[in-house]
Amino acid sequence: MLTDMVSAFAVKCLDLTGYAGAGVLMALESMIAPIPSEAVMPFVGFLVADGKWNLWLAILVTSLGSLIGSLLSYTMGHFGGKPVVYKVGRYLLLHPHDLEVTERFFNRRSGVFTIFASRFVPVVRHLISIPAGTGRMPILPFSIATLAGATLWNSFLLYCGMLLREHWRIVQQYSHQVDVVVGIVLGVGAFWFVRSRLPARAKMRLDP
Numbered sequence: 168m169l170t171d172m173v174s175a176f177a178v179k180c181l182d183l184t185g186y187a188g189a190g191v192l193m194a195l196e197s198m199i200a201p202i203p204s205e206a207v208m209p210f211v212g213f214l215v216a217d218g219k220w221n222l223w224l225a226i227l228v229t230s231l232g233s234l235i236g237s238l239l240s241y242t243m244g245h246f247g248g249k250p251v252v253y254k255v256g257r258y259l260l261l262h263p264h265d266l267e268v269t270e271r272f273f274n275r276r277s278g279v280f281t282i283f284a285s286r287f288v289p290v291v292r293h294l295i296s297i298p299a300g301t302g303r304m305p306i307l308p309f310s311i312a313t314l315a316g317a318t319l320w321n322s323f324l325l326y327c328g329m330l331l332r333e334h335w336r337i338v339q340q341y342s343h344q345v346d347v348v349v350g351i352v353l354g355v356g357a358f359w360f361v362r363s364r365l366p367a368r369a370k371m372r373l374d375p
Contacts, residue, residue, distance in 0.1 A: 177210040186224060190232035193321065197236030197313075199293060204233075208321050212328020226322055233286075233317035234310060237296040241309060244300025273298040279312045286316030 181189055189211055196202045211229060214220040273281060273295060282304075285295040299309050 177206070178213050181207075181210055181214060182219065186220070186228040189225065190228040190235075193229045193232035193317075194236035194239070196293065197233045197296065197317070198240045199297075203289075204292075204321065204324055208324030209328030209331060212325040212330075213332045215325065216329040216332035222325075225325065226318065229321045229325075230314060230318040233321065234314045237313045237317070238306075238310065240294070240296035241300040241304075241306070244297035245303065246300075273302065279308045282309055282312035283316040286313070286320045292316075292320075 184191075189207065192202055192207045193204065196204045196207065208229065211220065211225050215222050215225055273285075282295060282299060285291045296309075296313070
């Protein structure tokens, strides 16, 4: 069963790296690294549901990881600006268009609520710290809004993972249908990611 293989692999990786591994993954998720929280936190929920991890410690570590990653991106934007972001981003398949969209989102709604709300918006939550840094947003309100938003979002995904684990037998009853859906999603996601990111990386190499 494909879903069993995927979940077993993810849980095993987290189990081996422990809380520190989950924190690092969420720090990368809050930067420009292509690691979605949706691919990490539900499996943290699996470990909590199995009684292997403590709920509150898991939330604390992953939320602090999100904050640290966001602060690193904030610092990159504050001191280096776009040239440094693009220089680092070329190795992580950063799409310039995604950053432009995020900058417009931040500029239209600049403020604490924007930083908080961005944690719930795909793509934007990975990049919002950069325009906050280049825009010289005060670091204290930025950190508070980031920590609050990240904690809520991470906790929601973790809880979803716990619910999924508790009803895993139901998922297994429909294993064939689930495998088809998972296979299609993974295939389409991989194709879209490579097709949309690689041309951008080539463009960034040509830029001075």
